[in-house]
Amino acid sequence: MNTTIFKQCGIGLVEILVSMAIGLFILAGVVQLYATSTVNAKTVSGAAAIQENARFAFSRLEQDIKQAGYAGCFSLKSAYPRQYFSEAADDYMDVVPRYDQLVTTNAAAGEENDFSMFVSGENDVDVGSLAFDSLTVRYLSAKSRRAVTAITGGNQIYASGLTDFKSGEVAAIGDCSRVSFFEIGNTNSPEVDGYVEIASGSLGRQYTMASDNSGTGTALESAVAYVYGGDTGAITYSIGTSAAGNALGESCSSSSPQYCALRRNNDELVEGISAFDVEYGWQDVDGKLYFHTADAMNAARWFFVDRVRVSATFNSIESAPTNDGSPLLTKTYARTFLMQNQLPVDYSRLAAGL
Numbered sequence: 001m002n003t004t005i006f007k008q009c010g011i012g013l014v015e016i017l018v019s020m021a022i023g024l025f026i027l028a029g030v031v032q033l034y035a036t037s038t039v040n041a042k043t044v045s046g047a048a049a050i051q052e053n054a055r056f057a058f059s060r061l062e063q064d065i066k067q068a069g070y071a072g073c074f075s076l077k078s079a080y081p082r083q084y085f086s087e088a089a090d091d092y093m094d095v096v097p098r099y100d101q102l103v104t105t106n107a108a109a110g111e112e113n114d115f116s117m118f119v120s121g122e123n124d125v126d127v128g129s130l131a132f133d134s135l136t137v138r139y140l141s142a143k144s145r146r147a148v149t150a151i152t153g154g155n156q157i158y159a160s161g162l163t164d165f166k167s168g169e170v171a172a173i174g175d176c177s178r179v180s181f182f183e184i185g186n187t188n189s190p191e192v193d194g195y196v197e198i199a200s201g202s203l204g205r206q207y208t209m210a211s212d213n214s215g216t217g218t219a220l221e222s223a224v225a226y227v228y229g230g231d232t233g234a235i236t237y238s239i240g241t242s243a244a245g246n247a248l249g250e251s252c253s254s255s256s257p258q259y260c261a262l263r264r265n266n267d268e269l270v271e272g273i274s275a276f277d278v279e280y281g282w283q284d285v286d287g288k289l290y291f292h293t294a295d296a297m298n299a300a301r302w303f304f305v306d307r308v309r310v311s312a313t314f315n316s317i318e319s320a321p322t323n324d325g326s327p328l329l330t331k332t333y334a335r336t337f338l339m340q341n342q343l344p345v346d347y348s349r350l351a352a353g354l
Contacts, residue, residue, distance in 0.1 A: 046316025046329040053270040054314050054333045057262055060269060061135075062337050064235045065308050068137035069118035069341040071099075072145075072226060073176040076118040076138065077303065077342065084300040091300065102182035102201045103170055103233075112136060112234045113170060115181050119305050119339070121278050121294040125238065128253035130260065132239035133278040133294065135308065139341075140172050140179065144230030148173065148209050154202030157227050158195040165190035168199075170233030175207060176223035181233070196227055238263050242271035258317045258328060274330055275313035281336070282306045306342035310335055 069076045079098035085091045099115060107113040110120070118138050124131035146159035157173055165171060167188050172181045180203055184190065188197035207225035241252040245259030252260035261271040281291040282304040291309060292301060316329035 042318065042320045043329065046318060046320035047331075049272070049316055049318075050314045050329065050331050053272060054312070054331070057270050057312065057314075058310070058333065058335055060264060061237065061310055062335075064137050064139075064231075064237075064264075065119075065135075065337040066340050067139040067142075068308075068339045070139040070142065071172075071179045071341075072140060072174045072228075073223070074098075075341045076115070076179075079179060080116060080303070082299075082303075084303045087298070087300045087304070089298050089300055098178045100178075100180040100204060102180060102198060102203075104200050105183060112236060113181075115234075117302055118341075119280065119308065120302060121280070123293050123295040127239050127260065128241075128251050130239075130252065130254055130257070132260075132273075132276040134236060134238040135278045135310070136234055136236040138234045139232070140174065140228040141231040142228075144232065145226045145228050148207060148225040148227050150209055151203065151207060152195075154204075155198040156195045157198070159227050160194075162190035162194070162196060162229070165196050165227075165229035169229065171196055172228045172232050173203070173207060173225055174228065175225045178205060180205065184229075190229075196229070234265075236263075236265055237276075239273055239276050243268055244271060257315055262312075270314075272315045272317040272328075273312060274315045274328075275311070275332070277311045279309040279311075280305045280307075281309060282342075305339070307336055307338045310337070 071079060076099070081097035082092050082094055085093070101107060101115055103113045103115070105113060107115075109116070114120075115138055119136065121133060121135045123133055125134050141164075144164040146161055148157055148159050150158040152158070165184060167184050167186050167190075169184055170181060171184050172179055174180065182201070183199040185197040185199040188195075188199075190196045208223060209225065239252065239260055240263055241250070242259050242261035245251055245256070245261075248259075250256055250259045257274040258272050260273045262269045262273050262276065277293075279291045279293055280297060280301070281289060282301075283289045283306065290301075311332060311334040313330055313332040319327050320329040322329055
């Protein structure tokens with residue numbers, strides 16, 4: 001009988017080990033590629049968030065700072081009862097004021113609604129374990145300007161299109177020679193009522209209405225009056241804990257700067273602010289440029305400010321790898337904004353009354 005013997009073949013231990021080594025090598029490469037991609041994605045995302053937040057924040061700052069001091073067809077600075085000739089605190093001339101202050105809330109000297117200053121600020125305001133500057137600008141909003149058609153009782157100002165006027169907010173009435181600031185009455189609904197009611201006091205000035213054909217007095221004094229609402233008043237930029245931080249029970253601090261947010265009045269603009277510094281400057285007619293922090297300012301210096309320099313450090317909010325081992329990616333931006341309603345100061349002409 002014939003017997004057939006079949007030879008059995010298979011994979012040996014050596015081949016298995018070699019195959020495993022190659023597989024592990026390939027897997028390690030894939031894992032490394034994934035880890036690198038993840039890190040790069042976090043870096044790119046963080047950098048994009050920083051850039052977008054910086055762009056938006058500086059855009060809003062520019063809009064408000066450019067309008068600082070706007071009071072219709074003249075500047076708030078020219079309406080002040082004290083006109084300075086130089087930085088010296090006693091070098092001034094008192095003139096007839098061209099503005100009335102009827103606002104009673106936060107209206108004391110140095111407070112938010114103190115309209116004797118078109119720009120002001122504070123240095124190193126404590127927020128948790130950090131310190132940030134704050135900035136306040138004041139102006140009349142041209143976007144929410146409406147021609148006055150009638151005034152009754154000295155405290156009811158009639159105009160059309162009063163959608164932007166809200167009860168309790170600051171508003172103003174002005175022409176080409178003067179302006180009056182006031183609060184809108186709490187029971188007044190301007191859009192429905194068709195008029196804006198002054199909450200406290202009454203106008204002590206005669207304003208020319210759009211319905212008048214000629215007016216009285218000089219050309220400036222006979223200019224048609226307008227009522228201003230919307231953003232009219234004080235706009236304050238400050239730093240506080242973000243809405244996300246409040247929701248998580250976290251606060252703005254040196255250990256969690258991702259919960260620090262830039263606010264415009266009560267509205268949160270952007271979160272992830274690690275630093276916010278403001279300097280105030282002006283240029284005289286000889287081209288000499290001055291910059292000071294709020295602590296170094298006095299009444300005369302505030303009077304001459306024609307530009308604001310803002311430096312802000314933004315962080316990535318979410319963790320991102322950095323070269324120095326910090327948990328957050330950061331970048332600092334600085335810009336100088338010119339005020340369109342202020343001109344370089346010629347001290348000699350001011351002193352000469354020219």
